Amino acid sequence: MKRPLIRKLEKFTRLSRADKEMLVRIAAQRIRRFAAREDIIHEGEKPEFINLVSEGWACRYKTLEDGRRQIIAFFLPGDLCDLNVFILKEMDHSIGAVTPVVVSEISRAAFDEMMIGHPRITQALWWESLVAAAIQREWTVNLGQRDALERMAHLLCELFIRLEAAGCTSDHSCEFPLTQTELGETLGMSTVHVNRTLQELRASNLIVLKDRTLTIPNLKALQDIALFNPNYLHLDREGSHLDANEE
Amino acid sequence: MKRPLIRKLEKFTRLSRADKEMLVRIAAQRIRRFAAREDIIHEGEKPEFINLVSEGWACRYKTLEDGRRQIIAFFLPGDLCDLNVFILKEMDHSIGAVTPVVVSEISRAAFDEMMIGHPRITQALWWESLVAAAIQREWTVNLGQRDALERMAHLLCELFIRLEAAGCTSDHSCEFPLTQTELGETLGMSTVHVNRTLQELRASNLIVLKDRTLTIPNLKALQDIALFNPNYLHLDREGSHLDANEE
DNA sequence: GCCAGACATTAACATAGGTAAAGGTTGCTG
DNA sequence: CAGCAACCTTTACCTATGTTAATGTCTGGC
Numbered sequence: 001m002k003r004p005l006i007r008k009l010e011k012f013t014r015l016s017r018a019d020k021e022m023l024v025r026i027a028a029q030r031i032r033r034f035a036a037r038e039d040i041i042h043e044g045e046k047p048e049f050i051n052l053v054s055e056g057w058a059c060r061y062k063t064l065e066d067g068r069r070q071i072i073a074f075f076l077p078g079d080l081c082d083l084n085v086f087i088l089k090e091m092d093h094s095i096g097a098v099t100p101v102v103v104s105e106i107s108r109a110a111f112d113e114m115m116i117g118h119p120r121i122t123q124a125l126w127w128e129s130l131v132a133a134a135i136q137r138e139w140t141v142n143l144g145q146r147d148a149l150e151r152m153a154h155l156l157c158e159l160f161i162r163l164e165a166a167g168c169t170s171d172h173s174c175e176f177p178l179t180q181t182e183l184g185e186t187l188g189m190s191t192v193h194v195n196r197t198l199q200e201l202r203a204s205n206l207i208v209l210k211d212r213t214l215t216i217p218n219l220k221a222l223q224d225i226a227l228f229n230p231n232y233l234h235l236d237r238e239g240s241h242l243d244a245n246e247e
Numbered sequence: 248m249k250r251p252l253i254r255k256l257e258k259f260t261r262l263s264r265a266d267k268e269m270l271v272r273i274a275a276q277r278i279r280r281f282a283a284r285e286d287i288i289h290e291g292e293k294p295e296f297i298n299l300v301s302e303g304w305a306c307r308y309k310t311l312e313d314g315r316r317q318i319i320a321f322f323l324p325g326d327l328c329d330l331n332v333f334i335l336k337e338m339d340h341s342i343g344a345v346t347p348v349v350v351s352e353i354s355r356a357a358f359d360e361m362m363i364g365h366p367r368i369t370q371a372l373w374w375e376s377l378v379a380a381a382i383q384r385e386w387t388v389n390l391g392q393r394d395a396l397e398r399m400a401h402l403l404c405e406l407f408i409r410l411e412a413a414g415c416t417s418d419h420s421c422e423f424p425l426t427q428t429e430l431g432e433t434l435g436m437s438t439v440h441v442n443r444t445l446q447e448l449r450a451s452n453l454i455v456l457k458d459r460t461l462t463i464p465n466l467k468a469l470q471d472i473a474l475f476n477p478n479y480l481h482l483d484r485e486g487s488h489l490d491a492n493e494e
Numbered sequence: 495g496c497c498a499g500a501c502a503t504t505a506a507c508a509t510a511g512g513t514a515a516a517g518g519t520t521g522c523t524g
Numbered sequence: 525c526a527g528c529a530a531c532c533t534t535t536a537c538c539t540a541t542g543t544t545a546a547t548g549t550c551t552g553g554c
Contacts, residue, residue: 060384062384062385062388064388064392064393064474065474065476066474068392069392070387070388070391070392072384072387072388073384082377082380084373084377085377087370087373087374087377088374088377088481089481089483090478092381092384092385092478092479092481093384093479123334126331126334127334127335130329130331130332130334130335133329133380133383134339136380136383136384136387137307137309137319137320137339137340137383138309139387140317140319140383140386140387140390141309141311141317141319143387143390143391143435144317144390144432144433144434144435145311145315145316145317145435146311147540147541148540148541179500179501179502180501180502180503181501185391186391187391188390188391188392189541189542190541190542190543191501191502192503192504192541192542192543192544193540193541193542195502195503195504196503196504196541198502199503227311227312227313229312231337231339232339232340234335234336234339236336394510394511395510395511426530426531426532427531427532427533428531436511436512437511437512437513438531438532439511439512439513439514439533439534440510440511440512442532442533442534443511443533443534446533
């Protein structure tokens with residue numbers, strides 16, 4: 001459950017003790033807490049920090065002039081928001097807390113320091129940002145090509161596997177704080193249809209979703225429904241499953 | 248028309264003569280040509296280079312097991328495909344030529360050299376990759392929230408403005424090589440509906456599209472239909488319109 | 495122990511967009 | 525210059541999903 005970022009990065013590369021200490025130190029420098037639904041940064045503001053979500057779920061979202069809202073990405077424990085953002089003059093979207101959230105702010109200086117002294121971390125962070133881009137692309141495919149049932153199944157598979165990589169699952173279950181409204185804003189469908197779709201997945205015994213807890217009794221089966229191919233998550237370091245060196 | 252990459256980067260920052268010479272030199276190192284419809288790199292391959300599209304249009308796409316295809320991004324002249332890709336073990340999608348295309352391959356060594364000796368270029372390239380990510384996010388919004396007419400209008404606005412930044416427009420017109428099938432694969436709609444939607448835009452005098460040429464007589468009007476907010480393209484360098492120093 | 499607010503569920507009905515199929519251009523190629 | 529291939533257009537019909545609105549079920553606060 002601890003240090004989800006480190007746990008995740010180790011899916012890509014082995015980190016030295018010094019690397020890990022560095023990451024822990026950086027993450028401790030400036031910590032902020034947000035209530036559920038609170039904005040962490042809002043469209044139009046100048047980005048000054050890289051945010052690292054260390055506890056809770058956050059999301060990127062964008063609102064159209066007429067009020068329609070689209071959730072563009074989820075940030076799970078261990079996820080970083082945009083390396084290098086400070087290059088941009090202003091945010092073109094907002095980041096909000098989905099649940100109560102703990103965020104570490106990484107300053108430009110701290111980031112540069114890490115880039116210079118810790119090539120392993122640097123590599124690992126680029127990997128994480130390439131994966132984030134790949135996820136965004138997969139969401140494009142999801143919204144463009146899959147129908148409601150496939151789309152929902154795909155999202156659930158992705159979130160479950162990402163939570164697993166961050167050490168936030170136990171057995172076949174994980175906490176699942178999203179409301180049906182939020183699922184609709186993510187998948188581009190009405191709440192009514194979200195509900196119908198979840199009912200259908202439940203009826204097929206593909207998921208159990210109750211009391212903010214999601215259980216996927218047979219992940220393979222859900223993946224099949226979703227046409228889910230995990231390659232885009234790039235979690236395939238040779239032998240990463242052999243490492244038992246959790247900290 | 249020349250050096251679309253330089254032209255585009257100068258929307259973000261001023262480049263020195265040495266910077267520009269560097270970019271020209273790098274782009275000349277290894278050049279490849281592809282016929283329309285040919286793959287530049289295919290899902291599953293190991294990425295070894297950063298590709299720079301210097302002439303023609305290319306696209307990223309992904310195909311589901313059952314054959315459905317989604318176009319995920321367009322690469323216009325001056326666009327780069329994924330800084331740092333070589334970190335990944337294999338491509339999770341393909342990149343294909345839409346028209347006949349000229350591509351410069353940038354090796355890891357050349358990229359590193361540039362990063363070290365040319366901080367202005369480094370900054371500018373990160374900017375360009377952040378913009379590419381922002382575009383991908385906007386496509387998520389487009390597919391998730393906008394209806395067919397808005398979606399089509401939005402895509403046309405974006406492509407036109409990006410072509411303008413690369414110096415590939417004249418007055419209110421640009422070359423527009425996409426078939427209706429490709430538009431459908433981009434916007435997640437059937438060709439029949441693409442056709443209906445284009446008819447509707449034509450009937451409202453919002454576009455003229457004929458003989459692979461697109462004219463947008465009143466860009467503002469098209470943007471209004473699309474709920475198009477150009478902020479995500481981050482083309483707003485203070486005073487960039489004052490620079491008359493084209494090379 | 496009751497009420498308000500947030501969330502989930504269901505039903506009845508409406509519509510944007512998909513599907514299938516046929517015909518119309520245009521432009522190349524032999 | 526005939527004929528094919530790629531692309532565009534249109535029509536008729538169908539269905540996945542949206543809309544509206546009513547009802548149900550929790551939860552925390554008083």
